[in-house]
Structures are given as structure tokens and as C-alpha cells.
Amino acid sequence: MPGFNATRLERIGGWMQSYVDRKRFAGASVLIAQGGKEVYYHDCGLRDVAQAAPWQRDTVARIYSMTKPVTSVALMMLAEKGLFHLDAPVSDFIPSFGEMTCLVEGATALDQVVPCETPTLHQLLTHTSGLSYAFNPGVLGQAMTDQKIEFHGDRETLAQACDRAAALPLAFAPGARWNYSIGIDVIGRVIEVASGKALEQFLVDEIFDPLGMDETRFSVPAQARDRFAACYTPLAGNAFSTGKVEKAEDSLRLIDGSDKSPFLKTELHSGGGGLVGTIDDYLKFTEMMRTGGAGVIGPKTLAFMMRNHLGSDIASMGPDSFAEQAMEGTGFGIGGAVLLDPARARALGSVGDFSWGGMASTCFWIDPVFDLSVIFFTQLIPSSSYPARPQLRALVHGAMT
Incomplete structure (x- = not known):
């Protein structure tokens, strides 16, 4: 199994800092594990610009559509x-x-x-x-x-x-x-x-508690409110627009503060995009999927979920919608994308990678060939603002020996 070159891994930190320095991201963190062992972690920037609060490992972030694989596992x-x-x-x-x-x-x-x-x-x-x-x-x-x-x-x-x-x-x-x-x-x-249970209660009982995901919920946990990140957009109009809209003068325009966010108390539980949590919590989830269920779900079921369930790639099915990543060379499984052809997807990776992202520019992927879990957290809407995801893939694979 290939390892990592420490010097090349450090490029990731410089790349992240460049996004912060150019006011593209307020703050960010990345976590890479191989074979269940952490090989790299880095954070930089701010979780809240107005408060000058640093982005740290225990920062709680909106993961939006990275909720989808969690809900899919529950089903x-x-x-x-x-x-x-x-x-x-x-x-x-x-x-x-x-x-x-x-x-x-x-x-x-x-x-x-x-x-x-x-x-x-x-x-x-x-x-x-x-x-x-x-x-x-x-x-x-x-x-x-x-x-x-x-x-x-x-x-x-x-x-x-x-x-x-x-x-x-x-x-x-x-x-x-x-x-x-x-x-x-x-x-x-x-x-x-x-x-017969509310969605959050089912997730807590069957996934979060068994895996120790204590700070992943549909509302920011009370003990984590002082670690909740603010969310920003570079757009002048609707931040959730995926078309061409006018850029704001401020590339980090605040759209959801850490002190008045609807995520502080949420009644409607969105299985498609409502969870908040920490990067270490999400690693527990991706590692559960990578290693075959951790007693939460059967390994055969996970293998079934992480296969392509389309006839070919997403692009072949005539979509005219937004997607969290490239449609060419990418299929879709149960709750996440499956990499079919890295060349057609124009992104480094292994055939069989299972991945998805969230509207606030978070992303993850699980590489079954090299036993990797990679998770990236930041808070910028929309996720199509910058090509951070393929750049991160290039950096991670470029650091492998």
C-alpha cells in the first residue's frame, strides 16, 4: 500500500492558506486517514470573521448534502x-x-x-x-x-x-x-x-450514538454553540443560485451568522441537507462505510450502496440540474457518487471512489483502493464558486508515494 510524502502533504496547507489569503474561504480544515490512521490534518483561517474566531478542529459546520449518505445508510x-x-x-x-x-x-x-x-x-x-x-x-x-x-x-x-x-x-x-x-x-x-421514530431520533439511536458522533445533529448541540461557524457567499444575490449571478464586492458576504442561524434550533429535519457536525465526527461515519459497517450496517449492504446504480455515468442520463461534482465519468450509488473513469471525470482518484459534497463547499471521498477517507470542511455557498474539490484531489494523490 503506498504511503505519503510528508513534504508533498504540506502543499495542502499552503493551498488552503492561499484560499484564505485571497478571501475565498474564511476558514477551512482537511482530514486524511489511511487504513484508519490519521496521516494529515490542517486548519487555517476563521470560523467567524466578525468575531475573529479561529477555525479549529472542533469547529461545527453545516454539511448540507453530506447529510444524504447518512440518511441513505439509515434507510x-x-x-x-x-x-x-x-x-x-x-x-x-x-x-x-x-x-x-x-x-x-x-x-x-x-x-x-x-x-x-x-x-x-x-x-x-x-x-x-x-x-x-x-x-x-x-x-x-x-x-x-x-x-x-x-x-x-x-x-x-x-x-x-x-x-x-x-x-x-x-x-x-x-x-x-x-x-x-x-x-x-x-x-x-x-x-x-x-x-416509528422521528428522523433525528432514529439517526441518534442507530448511527450517531453507536459511532460516537456526539456533535452531529440537525440543530447545533448546546455544548458546541460557541464553536459554530458562520457561513458566507461571494454572490450579491441569492447564494443558493447555481446559475451565473453577480459577484458581491465582498467575496465573504455573511449569509448565516453563528449567533442567529436557523441551525441553532431546527424543527424540520432535512435528510437531504440538514445536519451540522465536526470533521472528526464525519470521519467516524466515512470510516464506518470504508471498513464495512462497524456493526451498524452489514458489509454486503455497504458494498451494494457504493456500486454504480445507473446504466452508465450521470452525463449519459441527460441531466440539466446542478450536481455537486463532475457528471462525466461519474456514476451514482445509494446516496453518493461513484467514480467510474477518472480521466473522463477530469479528477484524480481511484475507480470505485465513493463521494459527495455539500452546498457550503464541504466534501468527502472514500477510496477503497488505497483505504483512504478524505474530508474537507469550509463554509461558502454555493459549492460551485471555486474548483477546490478537484484541486484537493490532485494535491492528495500527488502526495502519495
Whole structure:
């Protein structure tokens, strides 16, 4: 098994500091483990610019869509108990999805629809359900924006949010395309129905407590409030926009402070993007996945999750949505991306890498060839602002001997 060149590893710290010096990131941390042993950690910058508070190892950050693999593991834990099959329609758990329609090809209005099948649990997990996100282009994305179907905030319960999403047509017939979506938020509600527990309670009982992830929750733990990071954007308009928008004069414009954030007390638990936590907590989760379940979930189930569940790569399925990383040469498993061809993805890595990221520019990947877990934390929205993820991959692989 190749190791690491210490001098080359130190390049990572310089690269991170350059992002801080240029006011691209307020602060950041990276953690690399190989074979379960830490080989590199570095942090720099500030977790809160106004308070001049340093970014440290125990900083609590919003991980947004890095919540998705956690929720996906939870669903598969229930599947292991024989409670359902992945081809089950979601309407078995959420009846409002029983009578579905989808937009016709090229639709310009919300009423241009035809009847279609109900999405399955597998399609929700793999973003092939026909659901969307409010920030995605098209008729459905605009309708979600207008109706504020966002799966965050405390205006409604998770059950109510799912029912409102079910009232809209799908962007396409389930299984026809790949489209980044609220599908795993809906899976969060499926977990509640199937388990009889609130989503957070199920995660605490079945994943967080067994793994010792004591500071990963949907609300910032009381003991960690003085370590919660602020979140920034370089954009002048909507920070959650993934299109071309005007840059702000301040490249670190505050959009969610550490003292007044909705994450300090969250009622609606977003299984697709609602968790906060520390970098060491997330390492416990990635190491559980890398090593075969740690008694939390079966190794065969994890191997199944970390395979490509699409016919080819994401790009072959005609997506017009945002994604957290390259679509060419990248497939998708249960809750995360699977690297199929590093050359086509134009990013260093091993075939079979399992990964994903979050809207605030966090990311992780698990390399089964070199027994790696790599986690990067920062707090900048949107994650498409800078090419930090492929740059970090190049730095990590460039340091290997």
C-alpha cells in the first residue's frame, strides 16, 4: 500500500492558506486517514470573521448534502430488516405520492403533464425519481421556488413538506433521467414512517450514538454553540443560485451568522441537507462505510450502496440540474457518487471512489483502493464558486508515494 510524502502533504496547507489569503474561504480544515490512521490534518483561517474566531478542529459546520449518505445508510438499515424492498413505491409510506403526473417534454407551464408511475425508493435514493430542487432550472424548479418547497426552516413538518412536494408534477417520468433532487429528504420521511421514530431520533439511536458522533445533529448541540461557524457567499444575490449571478464586492458576504442561524434550533429535519457536525465526527461515519459497517450496517449492504446504480455515468442520463461534482465519468450509488473513469471525470482518484459534497463547499471521498477517507470542511455557498474539490484531489494523490 503506498504511503505519503510528508513534504508533498504540506502543499495542502499552503493551498488552503492561499484560499484564505485571497478571501475565498474564511476558514477551512482537511482530514486524511489511511487504513484508519490519521496521516494529515490542517486548519487555517476563521470560523467567524466578525468575531475573529479561529477555525479549529472542533469547529461545527453545516454539511448540507453530506447529510444524504447518512440518511441513505439509515434507510438501508431498515431494508436489511426486511421491512421493504427498494422497488417499493414511495406511496406505500407517503400516500400523497399515489397519483402522479410528470411534465411533458419541453413543457413551459405546470399544467402540461401526463400521468406517470409513482417513484420507487430506489429512484429517490439515486436521483432518478423525477423530483427536483428549487434551484434547478425549468418549470418544476421555478414552481418549487414560488411555493417555497425547500425542506428547511420551521414553517411546517417533514410530513407536510413531502405532501406539498407530491402535489407538484414530476420533471420527467421516474427512471427516465438523472436530476439532483429532494428525493433523500422524502426518504427521511419514509424512515420516520417505517421506524416509528422521528428522523433525528432514529439517526441518534442507530448511527450517531453507536459511532460516537456526539456533535452531529440537525440543530447545533448546546455544548458546541460557541464553536459554530458562520457561513458566507461571494454572490450579491441569492447564494443558493447555481446559475451565473453577480459577484458581491465582498467575496465573504455573511449569509448565516453563528449567533442567529436557523441551525441553532431546527424543527424540520432535512435528510437531504440538514445536519451540522465536526470533521472528526464525519470521519467516524466515512470510516464506518470504508471498513464495512462497524456493526451498524452489514458489509454486503455497504458494498451494494457504493456500486454504480445507473446504466452508465450521470452525463449519459441527460441531466440539466446542478450536481455537486463532475457528471462525466461519474456514476451514482445509494446516496453518493461513484467514480467510474477518472480521466473522463477530469479528477484524480481511484475507480470505485465513493463521494459527495455539500452546498457550503464541504466534501468527502472514500477510496477503497488505497483505504483512504478524505474530508474537507469550509463554509461558502454555493459549492460551485471555486474548483477546490478537484484541486484537493490532485494535491492528495500527488502526495502519495
